[in-house]
Amino acid sequence: MSPAETTFDNEIRIVCWNVEHNGRGRHGGEDHRDLARDILASLKPHVVLRQELTGAWDRGKADLYAEANRLGGLTPFMAAPREGRSRNPVGVMIDPNLFFVDGEFEHDMPWKPICNPRVRLKGCAKPIDLASAHLCHCDPDLRATEARRLTTLADNSRSALVGMDANSYPHQAELESVTLPDWDTVEDRVHYQHRTIERAGRRVSDTRPDEILSGGDPVFTDLGLHAATVLGQPGALAATASLKRTDQGPAQRIDRMYCTPTSRRPCSASRSWQPTTCERSPTTPYSSRDSASTSFADPSPPPAGTSASGENPCSSTRRSATSRTTAAATAHCGSGRTTGSRRSACICSFGRRCGTPRTTATSSRTRPKPCSAWPD
Template identity: 85%
Template sequence: MTAPPRPSTVETVSKEEQHVADELRVVCWNIEHNGRGRSGSDDHRDLARDILSAIEPHILLRQELTGAWDRGKADLYAEANRLGGLTPFMAAPREGRSRNPVGVMVDPALFLVDGEFEHDLAWKPICNPRVRLKGCPKSLDLASAHLCHFDPDMRATEARRLTTLADHGRSALVGMDANSYPHQTALESVALPDWDKVEDRVHYQHRTIERDGRRVSDTRPDEILSGGAHPVFSDLGLHAATAFGQPGALAGTASLKRTDQGSAQRIDRIYCTPDLAPALVAFDVLATDEVREVSDHALLVARFDLDVLRQVLTPTR
């Protein structure tokens, strides 16, 4: 996958290149153990960076930055530099909690940084820089989250915390490994797990909740974030599938490797406040052979029309 070269002058811009130049690319990816592999013997970091570099993201929402805090955050900066000098942010790992922090990277050619926030929750902090598209008066809150893998109640709390990003009319864009399932199951491409057939019974305990006296798939985080008649956020995969007729936007994202946890499910998702949704032009779930070599999670790419986004972030009084 290669992106067209960026033109040096306005006169040399073709229609196709102009379309790319007017596009904002947002990528969300859980790179399994930061490309190191669980044993530490397989190092796929260079391949992961090659995959991302080919997309040329303007915003990168990352999960499992394992080890990236070490050596003065050397791995974090190596990835940001490989992607053209993005500005990186990362939530600090805490002693006795998850050692797989989340991070956000942004293109300084497009964005100014207005602030940096960290939501310190019980298992894993949420990374939340606040940026501003150059020339636009309204800020945009960005967040990368990796909801707790073992506790449904904690996931619900984390989801409720994310709703605060949209408080007081703020615009926000959130990417995550939700470790839980979308709630509008009738619209999904993949059926939720048949828990009687899932071999991994620990996974069953981690991913189900009790409702009406029976155990069902945990969809609460998605209900909190995008449920109801007036949702806090729009699920961009679902928006692309329903508004553009793009069924591939609802493809399963994880696990791409394990077979004892049922079929791959759409647990990785990107959300935005509803004001940003009209700017979306495409949403892709990439699970190529190279992506599968690097991670057990697919890579998400949301593409926005920059002109429409500028209009949204320049509200009229």
């Protein structure tokens, strides 16, 4: 099924997808690529924020295009692997039926580059920076540097959405559903060196990347945490990795998605939105990794006069044994006009809504229309 034929005409589905060594197995002994692609295709994603594209640069990026084609013809982007550095690069794929591409950037970090296409939802004036990142597995200081680099995506009030394997931990431990590792009991001492930092004379779990991205007066919103604490979806805080190793402590929520809050420059007549409930998927054995999925859907409008919620559409990282998760988030301004069985809504910059009335013809895919309240 092509992206244009998806039956969920009022949703935009964004998936953060991390398959260990691209489904090839750590030593190349097993090949789960086709199974992983089938599972991903069942989500019908419009945007994929991809990690561990091992070997996908070889043979003219044949693996990259094979996956994009299996997903119905998404447009793929991929950071080139560097000699002497990680051979597990990241990438982004987008639905060309929904998005224009305004630019493509690579942030050349010391271990893995960050893949960063800039896109615009068709009918919208303001672009959004999409980024896939995989923070360094062995160096806490480098992870902090990589996180600070990601904050530049939000500079000058830009909108950004980031999906990553953070290789580190959420900083608001009291809100999490999984307890941080007790490092005195962790058997893998190399893992101990990789995942801890020194604070107040003792070694503690490395939470610095999350603090940089979403702590204090936050640059980004942690979508899983928002889904759990604001939207009532506690499964969003489920562990994502490692789901196989027993010598590294309990599984943790190290794979996360972040977005810029919309409260900085809200539309003058914006309304609130809420995500729909996420659902579990059937068990499959292919990987120990996870993904997070965000869907934007247009529900019934809220009561008149409702103010902006100050948050972007959220993901729910609800773990299943397939190591993937789905959630649906809603985005609307209440200015939609009924077109057959579908509602059309003005969606500005992935969450900025306005009350601009307009009409649209009934079609197989309802698209947002331009409005008169774009940010400068």
